[in-house]
Amino acid sequence: MTSAVRAVSFLVPARRLIVFVVGAVACAIFLPVIFSGLNLLIVNQACIYGIAALGLNVIFGMTSLLSIAQAALMGVGAYTFVLTANRGIGFPATVVLACLGAAIVSAITGLISTRVRSHYFILITLALAETVTLVAANDLSLTGGDNGVALNTIPTIFGDSLVTPAAFAPLAIASLFLVWYLAECLRTSRFGVALRAISTDEYLAAVSGVAISRYRLAATVVGGAFAGLAGAMLAISDAFIGPQNFQLDTGILLLLMVVLAGGGSNTGTVIASAILTYLSQGLLTLAAVGELIYGVAIVVLLIAVPDGLAGVGHLIERQVRTGVRLLTVRVQNH
């Protein structure tokens, strides 16, 4: 009995690591079996958007820097990936380059933001987002303009080509779990607490000794790198990219995911991106109605559900805790 308790308490600090490894392996094996066809495509897409949304969660959810450019940063990653891959650079290296490219571009917004007050950030990111779309659509020789560019060779892992959704799914799922793990560790680390202080009150952050500029910049770099990874994943999954993948409406969809998650919660962001990716598949056919629902959802969520899914989770957690406490008291009394 006691040795069992000791073993369990030894594992407690690593509970997140265990969830990451076990969850990633289990989901990567079973989800492609459970889902097929269109549903598996949605799973893949949810993973891709989930990764990008986790990046945005670092920038907006944790640091309160309102960025509308996350989709554009995905685009930077995707184009970097495809253009380097088509020039013969090997597979894992291209993904690293994609992350690096998006992180550098994101860092530019972070650098500008260090000089201005935080509400300028939306303007900076809007300028960036539109510039990326403009370059993608007009710079024909490099980006193929509105026609986009195709990925010439689909990468392989362990000799398996990732060309089918079933072959790609394990990679997407494992990447999502990895990014979730990184973001979750970031949130509880000193870095995450500093970001939380900045978003709570910059004066509070300053008197706690937080170098606000440096941390803002770091948040944009991390968020951008995640977006770059998501972009590379999208390029592998679709084998083709064009400006239409990375426009403002995608940026707004990603923001909606973080808002629905609430309170900078990473787990909430993953759940929200699964829900919203699934819903947006149905909404795509409705165009204007879909947009209307996005718009209404943002306004209503902000006003009526300020804590989002995280708030709901918090409530359930409290109920469970009270329940457990009552139960233990009753057991002890017997």
Added chain:
Amino acid sequence: MVDELDVSFGGIHALRGVSLSVPLGAIYGIVGPNGSGKTTVLNAVSGFVRSSGGIHVLGHSVSRWPSHRRFGLGMARTFQVPKISHTLTVWELMRMGDHGRRDRAWWKETLAPWAAAREERETRRRVGDTLESLGLDTGLLDTRVQTLAQGIIKMLDVARALMAAPTLLLLDEPTAGMNEAEIANLAQRLQALNAAGLTIAVVEHNIRFLAGACHIVAVLHVGRKICDGRPEEVLIRPDVIEAYLGDVDTGFADPSHAPENQGRPAS
């Protein structure tokens, strides 16, 4: 601490030629009626407002330093009205105060969860000690700060500042929002901390609290220093009483008292 400090906002002089010197080991009170610029002194020392004149903190001339560097020197401060988002828990607030201790790096959380957990236990112990030293309930850790009474929030803000293990603590109107019992408790706790070696500079308009707690007080009036010295001598001077005439709420903390910009420059 400050030398010939001048601060002005858009042509209005908030401070003119104010020099204050806080001796190490003292409890130093800065007092004055509304609009006398006492919070502005703290904001200038914190680096929140631009000022001309010299600012010296613990042997460093910091007038050109960014805020976060000044607070890395072993200085900490509180706010008149702490601005805290509604989801923030006491534990998270305490960890913000703990930022100066370079533990729980991101890489360590990711790659060495056991080492990170050891650091967390250590932090929890220190948070518990800090809360106890102020007479706060250590069971509050998972409570959201905004659900607590204003007096407790003010005390938690002091605790947050103490988490940085400062040698100089700046307090901005600590008694505002506190009741009589809480004020008495605060005075007693501050004296205990002072006895353990902490230098404290406190901006206040509650004279009774200052007279009881401080070794030295300086009186400001419309951006100038009138005088300084031991509280029992200074507070009976006719010019000090003159400065306070018309400002009747000097004896007790009054919650309806106009917020003097909440301790922050206008944003």
Added chain:
Amino acid sequence: MTLLIQTLASGVAAGAVYALIAVGFSLIYKTTRIINLAQGDLAILGGYLSYTYLRVGLPLPVALIAGVLSTGVAAAVIERVALRPLYKRPLAIPILCTVGIAVLLESTMQLIWGSLPLFLPPVASTTPWHVEGIAITPLQVVMFAIATASAIGLLLGIGRTRIGRAMRGCAEDAEVTSLFGVNPDRMYLLAFTVGGLLAGLAGILIVPTIGLLPSSGLNLSVIGFSAAVLGGLGSLPGAILGGVLISILVNVTEVYVSSNYAYGVVYLIMAVVLLVRVRGLLGDDLEAVRRI
């Protein structure tokens, strides 16, 4: 040379209208610190409402005026319903809410009026006068006159009156301002209403030139707030100057470089301002530069 003067002339006429959007944007920012990303959509909404009033049989001038007034009302409703509950939250939240409102307005307009361009008759003739080889339409003259008159009227109104000072005070510190007997909530409502009226006015003036399309809203927003940033966020004279300059630059780029990159220039200007001179041409440092 003639081409250049021609480009400048039409740039100035459109610029006066963009200035109206920028002024509304800056006014709302100055009072509430909210960056209202729905400003351009409000302008287009003004155009659509006038179009509808015209279709139900109102005479043109009445329909246009009613369209402008309705836009003001719409902005007031938005402030009351969607933004007021969010003032106590971090500033990023109400700003994000205006993004939601922009999406909501655009899709609503698309559902009601469709995504094909509609025709709203201009307030004046578009048959050009030819002066020394330069073509200027009466519409351009009227656009310039109306926009300039309302912008100057607003500047005088805000600069000289107690309300103007009260609006400014609200942004500085709402609680202190309320001690002086000014109700900040009323000031916020007023700022949004006036912002909406200006947007609506800009809408009915510019729509005959750029076409009545739901998707034009975003472009107008972008031009409007680049103008406001160029002039200095929160500075009303700056917004006017910025509007005219941006419009000229867009026109010059369209004519001399490439129409594809006309909007690219707008973003480029915004980036340069943010990098080199955050406070813009006529703004002040307190508004823009981080202090800690």
